[in-house]
Amino acid sequence: MKTIWKWIIGVIVTLLIIVGSLAWYFSVHWKPLLDQKFKELVLASTDSLYTVTYDDLDINLALGNVSVSNLILTSDSTIYRRLEKINKAPDNRFQIKVAKLKFRNFSIRDMLMNKELYLKNVVLDTPSIHMINEYHSYNDTASAQVNKPLYEKIKKTLKKIQIKEIELNGINFKYSQLQKNIYQDFEIKKVNLKVQDVLVDSTSISDESRFYHTKMIDIEVPGFTYKTADGFYKVDFDKLKINTRDRNILLTKVVYQPILNKSAFYKKKGKGGSYIVMKFDTVRFESFDFKKLLRDKKIYATKTQLKNGLLEIYSDKHYQSKPVNKIGRSPHQRLLKMNTKLSLDTVLLQNTHISYSELSGKYNQVGTITFDKSYATISNMTNDSSTLAKNKWMKVDFLSRVMNSGRLNVLLGFDMTSKEGFYTYKGSLGAMQAPAFNKILKPLLNVEIASGNIKRMSFDMEANDRRNWGQFKFDYDNLKVNILGKNADGKLKKKGLVSLLINELLFNTSNPNEFGEYITGRVNWHRNPNHTFFKTIWQSLLDGIKQCVGLSKEREAKLMRAAENAQNTIKKANTVVNKTKSFVSRIFKKDAAAIEQRKKEKELKKKAKEEKKQAENKVKEREEMG
Numbered sequence: 001m002k003t004i005w006k007w008i009i010g011v012i013v014t015l016l017i018i019v020g021s022l023a024w025y026f027s028v029h030w031k032p033l034l035d036q037k038f039k040e041l042v043l044a045s046t047d048s049l050y051t052v053t054y055d056d057l058d059i060n061l062a063l064g065n066v067s068v069s070n071l072i073l074t075s076d077s078t079i080y081r082r083l084e085k086i087n088k089a090p091d092n093r094f095q096i097k098v099a100k101l102k103f104r105n106f107s108i109r110d111m112l113m114n115k116e117l118y119l120k121n122v123v124l125d126t127p128s129i130h131m132i133n134e135y136h137s138y139n140d141t142a143s144a145q146v147n148k149p150l151y152e153k154i155k156k157t158l159k160k161i162q163i164k165e166i167e168l169n170g171i172n173f174k175y176s177q178l179q180k181n182i183y184q185d186f187e188i189k190k191v192n193l194k195v196q197d198v199l200v201d202s203t204s205i206s207d208e209s210r211f212y213h214t215k216m217i218d219i220e221v222p223g224f225t226y227k228t229a230d231g232f233y234k235v236d237f238d239k240l241k242i243n244t245r246d247r248n249i250l251l252t253k254v255v256y257q258p259i260l261n262k263s264a265f266y267k268k269k270g271k272g273g274s275y276i277v278m279k280f281d282t283v284r285f286e287s288f289d290f291k292k293l294l295r296d297k298k299i300y301a302t303k304t305q306l307k308n309g310l311l312e313i314y315s316d317k318h319y320q321s322k323p324v325n326k327i328g329r330s331p332h333q334r335l336l337k338m339n340t341k342l343s344l345d346t347v348l349l350q351n352t353h354i355s356y357s358e359l360s361g362k363y364n365q366v367g368t369i370t371f372d373k374s375y376a377t378i379s380n381m382t383n384d385s386s387t388l389a390k391n392k393w394m395k396v397d398f399l400s401r402v403m404n405s406g407r408l409n410v411l412l413g414f415d416m417t418s419k420e421g422f423y424t425y426k427g428s429l430g431a432m433q434a435p436a437f438n439k440i441l442k443p444l445l446n447v448e449i450a451s452g453n454i455k456r457m458s459f460d461m462e463a464n465d466r467r468n469w470g471q472f473k474f475d476y477d478n479l480k481v482n483i484l485g486k487n488a489d490g491k492l493k494k495k496g497l498v499s500l501l502i503n504e505l506l507f508n509t510s511n512p513n514e515f516g517e518y519i520t521g522r523v524n525w526h527r528n529p530n531h532t533f534f535k536t537i538w539q540s541l542l543d544g545i546k547q548c549v550g551l552s553k554e555r556e557a558k559l560m561r562a563a564e565n566a567q568n569t570i571k572k573a574n575t576v577v578n579k580t581k582s583f584v585s586r587i588f589k590k591d592a593a594a595i596e597q598r599k600k601e602k603e604l605k606k607k608a609k610e611e612k613k614q615a616e617n618k619v620k621e622r623e624e625m626g
Contacts, residue, residue, distance in 0.1 A: 042073070044154050049079050068101040087138040095130040119163040126170045134178045149205045150213065159201065166195035186226045194218045211290050216245035227259065232269065234259050249285040262314060272321040274313050281308035298341040309352035317361035323530040327465045330533040332394060332414035333421050336383045343384045349376035358444060365443035371408065374400040392417040403439065406432030406454065420464040425537065429457040434479060442484070452479040459544060461523065468536060472521030472544025477510035479549065508550035515609060521547035
């Protein structure tokens, strides 16, 4: 029995020696052939732009394993410059270093004899990738020459490549952008990438279930910081995940904010402008078209979500910018002028706090208006002409709480094909107390709302590059304001007489007013070319508010004409009126004569109303007697 086991063990050992010897023999003699094929494959697939070098190629024929040590893939600068001269150089080129490249279940015989490469697993340990971007305008337009598919480039060397899985662990990625001989860099470290089911053959390029010959690419990028080219802002995120099979992109804890504090920011900038902080817990793209991004440099997604966000805009009015013509620079017009083609079917803004703050250059105080718990749905956000040919309207449905109080709903529609930048906006503000706006009025204007019950505000407007027009309605009662001034101690104090005159003579304290008239604002606001899109919207709505509270342009013009005819009366006015006149004129562009005229108007209306009532009573008495 022992003899049998000796024979069995002897046979096994002999076979192992034979297999090992054969593996060693083929590894030694086929290694030069494999080395040659590997380098030919790199040259063929990259149109000779890249070459590959490595320290050692270790082959284990028995297990079908191959390891490559210290692999370096380098772009040839001479060939790159030659491609530039004939307008064929790509915008991106790479320098890649890999400490260890491992192939598992690799059939050398199939590769050399049948020109077919089968691999179960490829692992790249701690690869270092340096991507250099150098812009070439000729790459922005579609080339008349059709680029060869990858298979056409390699078919002389290999007829088929099939890899079950590729793993890149701990990638250190560096991106350098070269513009006008100026480099700008940023780095990402410890990126993980997995690729499943790679197939390169004569049919794989037309397989719609594959993205660039793969069934799935999964990328996970840890947080990093990127500084903008101007040195004022930075972008951070906690994690980025990309999956081509599920067609999703997910970013978490996204932050866009200035590098400097407000004071240092404006001091360095030396001019006016906005100081912006933007944060979102989640930014997600669904049904993202990676093929269009790779092939046409177009961004297409069916759904985009920005969740749990913060948008703070701050402006320091101590710093002013030179006037710039902003005609043609509204948000939808800027979208049309983007170099990158964009088409997002639906964009959802969810649970976002929005605020605008301004530091007054005159009173040196900060006023703030907030839009809390904001939600928005943007549909058909696109600058793609083929998409706009089917539907030219981009629409926005915005819902928020103004000053965390009144419910605001605004619907905007943008005609993306209009040469005049036509758009519409209509909406409503629900019930709230007017003093809530003191957070912005008091610091910026030295005016506060003492009382006021806003029942409802609504508007229906149309606009283009030059003007805004439409209807404005404002239902309210018990509106009173206080005009403020500093006392001897430098503290703000109510100017009693001025406030009384304004409340009694200039404002309608309610709408309908005391005579039962309901005033509707008829807005026809001509845009200042130097004002922004949002400032123009605000000015048109403010014009509607002024009309509803009794400060219409028509009344203002009428009172000013009366003032011109009453100069003698002004000179004889008492001391209090004279002191008040300049302040009222400065705030409301009215003078004492205008106030007197307004008082007479109220008295005449009151008298007419009483006479009408008396006449109605007399008629009623006659009817009863008859």
